[in-house]
Amino acid sequence: MIEPELTRCVASFHPGATGVTGAAKLSGGASQETWTFDIVHPSGNVGAILRRAPPGYGAAPGRAAGLDAEATLMQLAHDAGLPSPKVMHVLTPEDGLGRGFIMARVEGETIARKILRDEEFAKARPMLARQLGRVIAGIHGLPQAKLPQLRSLTATKEIEDLAREYQSFNWPRPVFELALRWLRDHDPGPSSEVTLVHGDFRHGNLIIGPDGVRAVLDWELAHTGDPMEDIGWICVNSWRFGEIDKPVGGFGTREDLFAGYAEAGRKVDPDRVMFWEVMGTLRWGVMCCGMMQRFRLGPDHSMERAMIGRRASETEIDLLRLLAPRGK
Amino acid sequence: MQDEPTPTELIKAVADFLRNEIAPAIKGHNGFKLRVGINALDLVTRQLALAQAGDTTEAARLKALLGADGTLMELNRALSEKIASGEVDLTTPGLPEHLWQTTMDKLAVDQPNYASYKRELGTK
Structure with a gap:
């Protein structure tokens, strides 16, 4: 049980808290878990989320920013007035809960x-793209001097990372080869501006309410690099969930997204966005193949992982639609 | 020679039972996992029905494109190397058509409900 440790922990940062209730694991891989619970307080319970690597797990894997960096970024976003949960507490060794942090739970x-x-999101959908444009601009504008230590990424490096991972699967995919070749031929070079990049700004990591976006989650893949990467990633067809004529998350247009970004005083480079959309499509395809590898080789021998391997072909048709569109 | 029923008939009978009798009674995360499992059985059924014809025509196209013989794996490796080196590209006669047909045949097995696939079926 986790509640005794949480009870001790919440008393240290939430004065007057008498305990916790309703602790339940929302998701958990081998190295990272998310829990929901309520802090019990005489003046009313407070919803909270624990994100942690359980005791005994060390540094975060290769691409991950690390939980301490995630907490810092989430708090920076919150302080800048962006939709982001308030970080209530960063775990210390005395808490006995592992590494990680506790944040306010945002409903949605x-x-x-x-x-x-x-139906409850019908009013939110038409305004989401523009709103998210403003939010992405806010993220890219967070003060560089306050950022935690993050890996830096360029288009060239990402192409080579994807190529290496694809080759490690030892399974020929002519469409992926075509995409890699296209990316190398169209590499726009280093961005004139390097900013914080969220790295995984898409459905699943955005809490939406009837009033629009309420919180941006999951900074695990945050890094510094080309700000257009985030804008291309949210346009990837895999995040449209069938609504393929609405490029932004299946709810909005690029024009609205770009307009929101511009309203916040930043400029979109549509060619770079298109480049990162191709990169993102290939990246999701490579990730699908990686799931299949972990199914076959790793401890997670689940049907879900196996079946995600069979979704790589979805990214192949999307890559062909981008790079070799057929006449109507 | 193995006896009847065929693998396709067996898998389809199991999938239909799970879909019609069991799925309505299972809720929560196990319900989700059950749907994934049923999807997997349906995929296997489609592959058993479609893969042989698809593989045969894919191999024929690859042999024509490459002017070489080999297994499907060897031919795909050879094409991949030629695309990577730039020796063939989208201006090479037959290459776009081959990639499209091969991809459409994969989607017909993997995800026939994928929106991009359904759109392309209509615009061929």
């Missing part, structure tokens, strides 16, 4: 199919 929906289909 993260499941794309509900956001795209349910």
